[in-house]
Amino acid sequence: MSTAELPKRHYLNANYNVWSWLLTTDHKRIAILYMISLTFFFFVGGVAAILFRLELMTPQGDLVISETYNRLFTLHGVVMVFFFLIPSIPAVLGNFLLPMMIGARDLAFPKLNLLSWYLFMAGGLLAIAAIIGGGVDTGWTFYTPYSTTYANSQVMAMALGIFVAGFSSILTGLNFIVTTHTMRAPGMTWFRMPLFVWGQYATSIIFVLGTPVLAITLALIALERGLGIGIFDPRLGGDPLLFQHLFWFYSHPAVYIMVLPTMAVISEIVPCFARKRIFGYRFVAFSSVAIAVLSFLVWGHHMFVSGQSLYAGLVFSFFSMLVAVPSAIKVFNWTATLYKGSISLDTPMLYALGFIGLFTIGGLTGVFLATTAIDVHVHDTYFIVAHFHYIMVGGAVMGYLGGIHFWWPKMTGRMYPEMWGRVSAVIIFIGFNLTFFPQFILGYLGMPRRYHVYAEEFQVLNVMSSAGASILGFGYLIPLVYLLWSLKYGRIAGPNPWGAKGLEWMTPSPPPTFNFDETPIVTEEAYAYPPLSDEPLPDDFLSDVPVADEQREPLRS
Amino acid sequence: MSTANTHVAHHYDDAEQQFDAARLGMWIFLATEVMFFGGMFTGYTTCRFMYPAAFAEGSSHMQLLAGTLNTAVLLLSSLTMALAVRSVQVNRPAVAVRLLMVTLVLGFVFLGIKGYEYATKFAEHHVPGAAFSLGEAHNPAVNPQHVELFFAFYFLLTGFHALHMLIGVTIVAIVAVQTWRGQFSSAYFTPLEITGLYWHFVDIVWVFLFPLLYLIH
Numbered sequence A: 001m002s003t004a005e006l007p008k009r010h011y012l013n014a015n016y017n018v019w020s021w022l023l024t025t026d027h028k029r030i031a032i033l034y035m036i037s038l039t040f041f042f043f044v045g046g047v048a049a050i051l052f053r054l055e056l057m058t059p060q061g062d063l064v065i066s067e068t069y070n071r072l073f074t075l076h077g078v079v080m081v082f083f084f085l086i087p088s089i090p091a092v093l094g095n096f097l098l099p100m101m102i103g104a105r106d107l108a109f110p111k112l113n114l115l116s117w118y119l120f121m122a123g124g125l126l127a128i129a130a131i132i133g134g135g136v137d138t139g140w141t142f143y144t145p146y147s148t149t150y151a152n153s154q155v156m157a158m159a160l161g162i163f164v165a166g167f168s169s170i171l172t173g174l175n176f177i178v179t180t181h182t183m184r185a186p187g188m189t190w191f192r193m194p195l196f197v198w199g200q201y202a203t204s205i206i207f208v209l210g211t212p213v214l215a216i217t218l219a220l221i222a223l224e225r226g227l228g229i230g231i232f233d234p235r236l237g238g239d240p241l242l243f244q245h246l247f248w249f250y251s252h253p254a255v256y257i258m259v260l261p262t263m264a265v266i267s268e269i270v271p272c273f274a275r276k277r278i279f280g281y282r283f284v285a286f287s288s289v290a291i292a293v294l295s296f297l298v299w300g301h302h303m304f305v306s307g308q309s310l311y312a313g314l315v316f317s318f319f320s321m322l323v324a325v326p327s328a329i330k331v332f333n334w335t336a337t338l339y340k341g342s343i344s345l346d347t348p349m350l351y352a353l354g355f356i357g358l359f360t361i362g363g364l365t366g367v368f369l370a371t372t373a374i375d376v377h378v379h380d381t382y383f384i385v386a387h388f389h390y391i392m393v394g395g396a397v398m399g400y401l402g403g404i405h406f407w408w409p410k411m412t413g414r415m416y417p418e419m420w421g422r423v424s425a426v427i428i429f430i431g432f433n434l435t436f437f438p439q440f441i442l443g444y445l446g447m448p449r450r451y452h453v454y455a456e457e458f459q460v461l462n463v464m465s466s467a468g469a470s471i472l473g474f475g476y477l478i479p480l481v482y483l484l485w486s487l488k489y490g491r492i493a494g495p496n497p498w499g500a501k502g503l504e505w506m507t508p509s510p511p512p513t514f515n516f517d518e519t520p521i522v523t524e525e526a527y528a529y530p531p532l533s534d535e536p537l538p539d540d541f542l543s544d545v546p547v548a549d550e551q552r553e554p555l556r557s
Numbered sequence B: 001m002s003t004a005n006t007h008v009a010h011h012y013d014d015a016e017q018q019f020d021a022a023r024l025g026m027w028i029f030l031a032t033e034v035m036f037f038g039g040m041f042t043g044y045t046t047c048r049f050m051y052p053a054a055f056a057e058g059s060s061h062m063q064l065l066a067g068t069l070n071t072a073v074l075l076l077s078s079l080t081m082a083l084a085v086r087s088v089q090v091n092r093p094a095v096a097v098r099l100l101m102v103t104l105v106l107g108f109v110f111l112g113i114k115g116y117e118y119a120t121k122f123a124e125h126h127v128p129g130a131a132f133s134l135g136e137a138h139n140p141a142v143n144p145q146h147v148e149l150f151f152a153f154y155f156l157l158t159g160f161h162a163l164h165m166l167i168g169v170t171i172v173a174i175v176a177v178q179t180w181r182g183q184f185s186s187a188y189f190t191p192l193e194i195t196g197l198y199w200h201f202v203d204i205v206w207v208f209l210f211p212l213l214y215l216i217h
């Protein structure tokens, strides 16, 4: 391995000056821009969370006043949802990998891709400035009439920020759909595409069909505030429930924007580290599309106690349970892929296994919530908070980190330190569960969300949760340190350190600017790992030794 | 390199792939537009359902003649747009330029009539806000506040539509100049084609707005 070297020319060293980054149209560089920005936003949202978890250590409001507390959870929710989780995997890993996985030189519209990053940054910075500088305390859901009549006027600036960033989502989704349809390499049929691409495709459907509805909802809020047009104002004959319908019509699908791309990452990691073909390829592929479609039919489950009609509640309850079916199909298929696989527990796999377990808990509690009678009891309690954090943090953030570790060698050409990777994955898992499991109990016992003063008897569980949050926060810092360290000192990875299948592994790491020296021709299906019995594996298989170039299966075998 | 190939960006294999991508991209963009207007239509439908009489009253204050005229103007402009694309496809750019000019003029006529309608509404105090007054109601039983809601939707929907028209005439003007400079031929006319798609879309939105706002009493 001493002979290993980075390729001489690749996308990172093609050009060095600042403008070559800020005006780049290379999808890989844009992915890196997104990665840096998202890390920043994640940090901002995280600081807010640490602050309010500190406040919640005691039942009294002794660290911050209610006003500040409300601003903190608004900051946290808005930043984490709109400026971290929604773009996370599509904008970083999707941007970087989607063209490579289908054998294209770039996305279909590289300039729109760059524009999407600028829109995202403009929107994000504006929203943060509005919340921190002006103070917005509506929560990430900005329900009317609070947001239109009573909250302070910075709501407009925040809404504008989210509105602008929405167009970045739309452009990303549009780009992905068009690229998948028109840019596939010869031989790359729909059913040979990696499941990652299917997942991004399904997510993109939600991006393009859902985000415009958020845009018009935000525009209406702004008009309502500015001109008092009255559509959501009952005093003028408007209907505040209409706002909730429009908001959740986008925001429920948006939760699947967060989890579908994660599922897509898991579908890549599991076969690679189990050395097996994915079980039920078509089921996994179509379940992504099924989730995307069904996700548009369930929004009313956020409104069971809002006064919507009983029949609407029943229908939404039914569809919500239905959406659990394709989600479960995926879990079963990953599990079946693991069965009798040759499993190695490297960092990406640890994250993937963590995802499967935590997503299952999050998804099953979702089914509890979809049962109207239970929801009446736990609506707007910490039970809800625990439910969605199991999916969004236990699921989506874990999947994001898993994916970052899995493709880190491809993006940078170097390996991260495996031992540290495993340690931090375990710390994150423990910290996560300690933070959020007590919240299920708190919510079930009746502690409402979004208050900073609570009854004495809830203190023990709250202290547990805050303790967990500090472990979790610490866990997130470790990768930040060693990933940066590895940029200079990490071992040279070589083109395919995991012995994985897929076109992205056929090109040097880091890849050249146009990804492939020659357009690849695809002749086999995805995940064509050889049947296990034919391949005697060395003991230390994969864990430490990068597979040398010659040992790789040639694409055209 | 042949003339067609000079338009192919580096990451495409050939002109056909690039054309397909651009056209699909436009269709998807139009899908997002459908959802954008869909949100407003949903709001309109909800409120109309709550206050049918007030909304009928609101409709009766529309200027039917102006609306009908505008419908005709837009439909005609869609025809000239389609013919312009067709002319370039059969390599008659000079005809195409003239047709695009007609499209442009029709677009401005539409906006002019719309502006006239808005001005009348201002004069009649039909703009929602502090100065709103219904004046003489055809149906005295309705709550003027609910009629105001109708007018809010009227300005919202037609306002966003007019904004799309403004963007539309700008783009049509640009492609008209490009056509006049001879940039398009049967080998390459992607910008013209997708401008056409956009124009027809804006037209279709109006085809929905017209009956919803002017015709249902």
Ligand code: HEM
Residues within 6 Å of the ligand: A141, A255, A256, A258, A259, A301, A302, A320, A321, A323, A324, A327, A362, A363, A364, A365, A366, A367, A369, A370, A371, A375, A378, A379, A380, A384, A387, A388, A391, A392, A396
């Ligand atoms: C397996 C299917 C799922 C079902 C049946 C389900 C069901 C529900 C229900 C009924 C609620 C409303 C509870 C209430 O407010 O009283 C809810 C809230 C929520 N769910 Fe899920 N869920 C599922 C999956 C997900 C996923 C995948 C995510 C995120 C990636 C997610 C994120 C959320 C969020 C963010 C909220 C709370 C929003 C808020 O009020 O702030 N859910 N879920």
Ligand SMILES: [Cu+2]
Residues within 6 Å of the ligand: A251, A252, A255, A298, A299, A301, A302
């Ligand atoms: Cu939901």
